[in-house]
Amino acid sequence: MPPKVTDTQPAAEQMHAVEEETARSARRVVATYAQDFLDGVTLMSMLGVEPEGLVHKKVLAEQVESEPKTTRKKATKKATKKTAAKKATKKTTKKATKKTAAKKSTKKTTAKKTSS
Incomplete structure (x- = not known):
């Protein structure tokens, strides 16, 4: 067992x-x-x-x-600069995208007019 x-x-x-x-x-x-x-x-x-x-x-x-107040202010300024740079980059990218899209649409309309 x-x-x-x-x-x-x-x-x-x-x-x-x-x-x-x-x-x-x-x-x-x-x-x-x-x-x-x-x-x-x-x-x-x-x-x-x-x-x-x-x-x-x-x-x-x-x-x-x-933390000393100056250190906090510097950190805040750095963060502000980074966000400002990011925003500027986004705006530039958007503008470039819009210009490219506008050029493409212009080319398409021009091609349609010449083929007609």
Whole structure:
């Protein structure tokens, strides 16, 4: 007669210990590859392995407040310049597209007139 088979699922305490160990390892990896503190906190919160009590929104707010105002102004100016450049590029592209379309339609009408 074969031996009885029983469910061998680990206890809840064992699962919790494994989860904590995995989270600790993930935090170490994130800390190794993060470029700065905010980057590390962001990655940890994205992975769901942030330490207890660490809230990404609070850390982000503290980082923004602690930045000198001149740095924030420079960042805002750079962002404004980039969006302005993108808008200008879009306008130029639209104009070029319209001109090309106008030339094609003119050629078609000219070809129709000459063939008639």
